[in-house]
Amino acid sequence: MPTGGRPIGGAFLLFRVLRGRPARLGIFVLRRVLWMVPVVFFVILITFVLAHLAPGSPWDRGAGRQLSAAVIHNRNVTYGLDKPYWQQFLVYIWNVAHLNFGLSFQFQDQSVSGLLLAGWPYTLTLGLTAFCLIVPVGILLGVVAALRQNSKVDYIATAFATLGATIPNFVIAILLIIVLGVGARNATGGNLWLPFSGIGLDSRLILPVIAISALPIAYVARLTRASTLEILRQEYVRTAWAKGLPERLVIGRHVLLNALIPVITALGPIFAFLLTGSVIIETVFSIPGIGSTFVTAVNARDYPMILATTILFSFVIAAVNLVVDILYVVIDPRVRLS
Amino acid sequence: MSTSAALLPIEADLDAIEQVGLWKDAWTRFRRNRLAIIGGTVVLLLVLDAFLAPVLEAAHLIANPLKQDPVNLYASASWSHPMGLDALGRDLMSRLMFGAQISLTIGVLVQGIIVLIGLSIGLTAGYFGGKIDNLLMRFTDVWFAFPDLLFVLVLVSVFGASELSIFAAIGLVNWVNLARIVRGLTLSLREREFVEAARAVGSSPLRIISRHIFPNILGPVIVTITFGIPQAIFTEAVLSYLGVGIPPPTPSWGTMIHDGYEAINYAPMQAGWPAIAIAITMLAFTFLGDGLRDALDPRMRK
Numbered sequence: 304m305p306t307g308g309r310p311i312g313g314a315f316l317l318f319r320v321l322r323g324r325p326a327r328l329g330i331f332v333l334r335r336v337l338w339m340v341p342v343v344f345f346v347i348l349i350t351f352v353l354a355h356l357a358p359g360s361p362w363d364r365g366a367g368r369q370l371s372a373a374v375i376h377n378r379n380v381t382y383g384l385d386k387p388y389w390q391q392f393l394v395y396i397w398n399v400a401h402l403n404f405g406l407s408f409q410f411q412d413q414s415v416s417g418l419l420l421a422g423w424p425y426t427l428t429l430g431l432t433a434f435c436l437i438v439p440v441g442i443l444l445g446v447v448a449a450l451r452q453n454s455k456v457d458y459i460a461t462a463f464a465t466l467g468a469t470i471p472n473f474v475i476a477i478l479l480i481i482v483l484g485v486g487a488r489n490a491t492g493g494n495l496w497l498p499f500s501g502i503g504l505d506s507r508l509i510l511p512v513i514a515i516s517a518l519p520i521a522y523v524a525r526l527t528r529a530s531t532l533e534i535l536r537q538e539y540v541r542t543a544w545a546k547g548l549p550e551r552l553v554i555g556r557h558v559l560l561n562a563l564i565p566v567i568t569a570l571g572p573i574f575a576f577l578l579t580g581s582v583i584i585e586t587v588f589s590i591p592g593i594g595s596t597f598v599t600a601v602n603a604r605d606y607p608m609i610l611a612t613t614i615l616f617s618f619v620i621a622a623v624n625l626v627v628d629i630l631y632v633v634i635d636p637r638v639r640l641s
Numbered sequence: 642m643s644t645s646a647a648l649l650p651i652e653a654d655l656d657a658i659e660q661v662g663l664w665k666d667a668w669t670r671f672r673r674n675r676l677a678i679i680g681g682t683v684v685l686l687l688v689l690d691a692f693l694a695p696v697l698e699a700a701h702l703i704a705n706p707l708k709q710d711p712v713n714l715y716a717s718a719s720w721s722h723p724m725g726l727d728a729l730g731r732d733l734m735s736r737l738m739f740g741a742q743i744s745l746t747i748g749v750l751v752q753g754i755i756v757l758i759g760l761s762i763g764l765t766a767g768y769f770g771g772k773i774d775n776l777l778m779r780f781t782d783v784w785f786a787f788p789d790l791l792f793v794l795v796l797v798s799v800f801g802a803s804e805l806s807i808f809a810a811i812g813l814v815n816w817v818n819l820a821r822i823v824r825g826l827t828l829s830l831r832e833r834e835f836v837e838a839a840r841a842v843g844s845s846p847l848r849i850i851s852r853h854i855f856p857n858i859l860g861p862v863i864v865t866i867t868f869g870i871p872q873a874i875f876t877e878a879v880l881s882y883l884g885v886g887i888p889p890p891t892p893s894w895g896t897m898i899h900d901g902y903e904a905i906n907y908a909p910m911q912a913g914w915p916a917i918a919i920a921i922t923m924l925a926f927t928f929l930g931d932g933l934r935d936a937l938d939p940r941m942r943k
Contacts, residue, residue: 345783353799469927470920471875473882477898477916481909582790583879587902598883601794609795616788 332629339621346617347399347610351392354606382406382607395610404611409603415611419593425502426585426592430577432508433516437573441520442566445527446559452532460524467521473583476514480587483510502590511588515581519573526569531562564634571627572620579616667860670936677932683925691742694735704732706739706892715908724914728900736892737914743893744874744922747808751873752866754812759819760862764850766820767827778824785817793876797885807886811876819865826858860937867930871923878919894919 379385404415448460480499488496498507543553580594600608697703710730718725724733766777792814800806880886881895894915901911
């Protein structure tokens with residue numbers, strides 16, 4: 304859990320930062336951490352208000368079968384919905400602070416945390432595999448394109464990056480399924496095709512990983528290409544060439560290490576996106592992760608589930624961005640703090 | 642910017658520069674960009690299609706997108722139905738052509754909401770600065786902290802599924818980007834001499850913002866809007882695909898993918914055609930946006 308690991312990691316980073324440049328950096332980090340508290344609070348407040356503004360109660364879904372007043376009353380008492388809104392909100396905040404997200408409306412007697420924990424492994428399987436593909440492929444494409452600028456390789460890489468960055472991932476998913484799934488199955492008489500439903504550590508991973516990675520790979524490749532090109536023009540790189548360093552050292556040590564700094568910042572949001580899962584990819588490929596759980600919750604008006612997922616996702620995104628900002632300051636001493 | 646070169650312009654050159662206005666100059670640059678021209682042409686064709694679809698249907702050149710042929714479900718392509726029929730026996734090509742209407746309408750109307758909120762917050766924060774800026778930007782930060790698609794889904798479930806609620810939800814979630822861009826530009830513009838001069842002769846803030854600052858940020862705003870249109874079209878398609886978007890039977894590309902996906906094993910192009918339509922639309926708008934950006938604001942180039 305991030306709550307267990309963060310203080311140690313944070314303290315270590317803080318130590319490094321403070322050793323390098325005192326006071327101002329410490330304040331910067333502290334301010335950023337404290338800033339997360341109101342952000343998450345307002346996210347909870349807004350989502351809470353929205354959830355209660357929605358028409359209808361969670362109990363009038365049972366089509367055709369009207370629940371008796373007594374049953375509705377009992378349910379409201381069980382879920383704490385009989386109290387005034389402000390009281391419900393305070394109770395909710397209190398519970399969230401204790402990592403208790405309440406009971407799900409749609410699945411009786413199931414806790415929201417339990418449902419989220421049940422779905423997350425599937426999301427992580429997909430997300431982490433994709434991350435392991437995105438980082439090397441994206442960086443490699445970008446670097447090769449930059450080193451061979453305006454060559455055929457560069458144009459092909461750029462064209463792929465444009466396609467990947469422009470075509471929405473669920474459209475890519477559908478087209479992949481049609482060509483490599485259904486199409487390949489029909490063409491080979493059912494011998495050679497890629498499955499497109501479910502998840503596991505086997506061939507079922509291939510299509511969803513490609514679909515979810517296309518945009519991040521394109522993004523990383525574009526960014527790497529641009530920043531490598533910029534570094535290649537720097538004076539110190541010319542100096543490195545001039546003093547006769549082998550290509551391996553000039554590119555590896557002087558160019559790449561510096562070119563990758565902006566890429567690291569971009570990897571943060573990508574990582575957060577993969578941790579929280581793609582609602583749409585999970586739905587297309589019938590993966591029971593937290594993304595598709597969320598869609599089910601929205602359709603069933605399961606507000607505790609909707610609230611918890613939104614809060615959790617906002618927290619993960621905010622936390623990852625924070626870590627990236629600190630990391631940025633630590634690896635690049637030129638960064639000015641604002 | 643080199644100061645020495647700017648100080649020594651030959652007068653003939655100055656005249657030449659003055660004769661070519663911003664828009665003409667931009668058009669010249671835009672015309673040279675082959676991809677942008679292709680993108681712009683495809684966008685024009687889509688708009689034309691959106692307007693002409695009802696006319697063609699009235700002239701019986703294409704089938705009624707809602708008319709069902711219950712005997713020939715999933716019929717394959719034929720002369721009268723070039724893309725075949727769908728799960729309810731409706732003409733796929735006609736639905737695809739009418740689908741452009743929904744997509745473009747949502748894409749454009751959403752930009753209206755985004756411009757309304759994003760411009761006013763961005764201009765106010767950027768021009769007045771200080772406490773107002775701080776307050777508005779913190780508000781923007783909180784808004785930004787929401788996961789996009791989740792927020793849209795929550796809003797749609799609150800508003801209920803209708804065309805109106807879809808574009809309200811997408812607009813309410815996506816104005817942050819424009820607000821930030823506008824604020825940044827305004828912040829730097831308000832320190833410039835011509836704004837100071839306007840202030841010195843006693844122009845009101847409203848007049849300065851509308852007459853001096855707004856025309857100068859118009860380029861980036863147009864570019865942001867152009868990139869915002871495919872974003873909104875995509876979000877609508879996702880919502881419809883997830884079953885919380887445009888309510889049936891209105892043809893929407895997202896809904897068509899959703900319905901077609903159920904037959905993916907035996908009639909894959911049911912989902913394939915609308916997917917291709919979305920892909921082409923996204924590419925066209927992106928090329929157009931890239932071209933406009935290069936043409937309207939050469940400094941934004943890489």
